[in-house]
Amino acid sequence: MSGKGVPTLDRAKVLENAVTSIQLGIEDYQLTQGDDGNPLRAVSSARNLFAGVLLLFKYRIAMLADSPEHAASLIYKARKFKPCRDQDGVIEWRPELERNKTIDVADIELHFEGLGIRTDWTAVNTLQRCRNDLEHLHPKHPLEEINKFLLDLFPLLRDFITHELSENPAALLGETWEVMLRNHQFFAHNLEEVQRQWEDLGVMAHTRELFKACSCPACGSPLLEPNREDLQASVPFDYSEFRYNCLACNQSDSFIELMEEELRTTRENPFDEEEIITDCGSCGAPMFDLSEGHCHLCGYTYQPPKCSGCHTSLEGYEAENGALCDRCSEYAHYDDEYEPHIS
Numbered sequence: 001m002s003g004k005g006v007p008t009l010d011r012a013k014v015l016e017n018a019v020t021s022i023q024l025g026i027e028d029y030q031l032t033q034g035d036d037g038n039p040l041r042a043v044s045s046a047r048n049l050f051a052g053v054l055l056l057f058k059y060r061i062a063m064l065a066d067s068p069e070h071a072a073s074l075i076y077k078a079r080k081f082k083p084c085r086d087q088d089g090v091i092e093w094r095p096e097l098e099r100n101k102t103i104d105v106a107d108i109e110l111h112f113e114g115l116g117i118r119t120d121w122t123a124v125n126t127l128q129r130c131r132n133d134l135e136h137l138h139p140k141h142p143l144e145e146i147n148k149f150l151l152d153l154f155p156l157l158r159d160f161i162t163h164e165l166s167e168n169p170a171a172l173l174g175e176t177w178e179v180m181l182r183n184h185q186f187f188a189h190n191l192e193e194v195q196r197q198w199e200d201l202g203v204m205a206h207t208r209e210l211f212k213a214c215s216c217p218a219c220g221s222p223l224l225e226p227n228r229e230d231l232q233a234s235v236p237f238d239y240s241e242f243r244y245n246c247l248a249c250n251q252s253d254s255f256i257e258l259m260e261e262e263l264r265t266t267r268e269n270p271f272d273e274e275e276i277i278t279d280c281g282s283c284g285a286p287m288f289d290l291s292e293g294h295c296h297l298c299g300y301t302y303q304p305p306k307c308s309g310c311h312t313s314l315e316g317y318e319a320e321n322g323a324l325c326d327r328c329s330e331y332a333h334y335d336d337e338y339e340p341h342i343s
Contacts, residue, residue: 006069006072007069007072007073007076007097007099008067008068008069008071008072009062009065009068009071009072009075009076010068011059011062011063011065011068011071014055014058014059014062014075015055015056015059017055018052018053018055018056018058018059019052019172019173020052021048021049021051021052021055022048022049022052022053022157022173022176023173023174023176024048025044025045025046025047025048025049025050025051025052026045026049026176026179026180028041028042028044028045028048029041029042029045029049029146029150029179029183030179032045032142032143032146037143039142039143040142042134042142042143042145042146043134043135043142045146045149046130046131046134046135046145046146046149047131047134047135049127049131049149049150049153050127050128050131053124053127053153053156053157054105054108056157056160056161056165057108057112057119057160058075058102058103058108059165060117060160060164060165061074061075061108061111061112061115061117062074062075063165064115072097073097074111075102075103076097076098076099076101076102076103077097077098077101077102077103077107078096078097078098079096079097079098105124105128109121117164118163118164119156119159119160119164120155120156120159123152123153123155123156124156126152127149127152127153127156130145130148130149130152131149133145134146134149139220140220141215141219141220141221143220144215144219144220144221144222144248145220147183147187147221148222150180150183150187151183151184151187151188151191153180154180154181154183154184155184157169157173157180161173187223190223190247191212191222193225194223194224194225194226194247195208195212197225197226198211198226201226201231201237201242202237203237204297204298204299206296206299207259207296207297210259210262210263210296211224211259211262213262213266214258214259214262216246216248216249216251217251217253217258218246218249218251219246219248219249219251221246221247221248221249223246223247223248224244224245224246224247224258225244225245225247226242226243226244226245226255227242227243227244227245227252228245229243230242230243239255239256239283239285239297240256240284240285241254242254242255242256243255244258256285256286256287256297259287259296259297260277260286260287263277263287263289264276264277267289267291275290276289276290276291277289277290278290280295280297280298280300281300281302282295282298282300283295283297283298283300285297285298288300288302305323307323307324307325307328308323308324308328309324309325309328310325310327310328312325
């Protein structure tokens with residue numbers, strides 16, 4: 001930035017700061033590990049890592065600028081616009097930039113959309129929520145939260161650095177990249193392995209996908225494998241008594257109860273007394289979703305009976321009282337009452 005003149009931006013410095021933030025975030029992460037690790041460093045780790053991601057995004061935008069002044073106009077927030085004359089006397093509207101305030105996540109997304117820059121915004125939003133949770137909600141299991149953070153961060157950085165910056169991630173981040181790679185590979189390998197074990201048991205794909213969102217109530221880890229004792233005792237898979245086992249803390253508990261809790265937490269409104277999750281009419285598991293009309297365990301889909309008159313779906317009370325909807329029942333009653341009888 002210049003003193004009193006036109007604001008400028010050194011994009012090389014932005015990239016340097018981005019790399020430094022990511023490196024500091026990984027250093028903080030390493031300080032959370034081991035028996036002597038400090039779980040409070042997880043907050044600092046998430047903060048630095050997310051800041052590094054945003055700086056990389058800003059650097060990518062600045063790459064399109066043809067001057068330091070142009071780069072500043074893309075990265076700093078505009079407080080207001082004012083008319084100015086160029087050297088030919090032509091009036092144009094120019095932004096007056098806020099020197100200490102750069103564009104935020106929402107602004108970056110708009111810039112990317114307009115400039116044709118791509119990234120995984122679903123992953124970005126997940127990282128932002130995780131960062132916010134660590135900073136403001138003080139989760140009981142910060143180490144597992146930061147592990148999940150890194151699991152999403154690794155592919156995001158890999159793709160963005162490679163495809164948008166045309167850089168090699170290992171060359172840009174150095175040893176930091178190796179630490180991230182080891183962590184990502186460990187968790188990705190274990191998540192894939194536990195998913196394969198549940199698949200071998202016959203658990204359906206959509207159920208396994210839902211189970212990915214579950215975490216150990218004791219330590220917060222998502223690495224939940226089939227209980228080995230139950231594997232030997234239950235052939236075929238009996239959901240009602242089967243247990244999971246946490247790879248991180250060895251906690252063991254009911255598979256179906258954890259799934260039911262996850263469903264109720266994510267599907268039901270805490271301010272609405274009406275239950276959405278109920279017992280399945282086919283397999284009996286407490287995983288039938290009334291809002292979606294199917295069971296999240298066996299895949300059974302409920303098809304409501306049709307009216308024999310107009311073929312619309314019958315409401316529950318209508319099906320209990322016969323094969324006609326209310327409207328068709330009224331017509332039938334009207335016909336029976338007023339149709340002339342010939343003797």
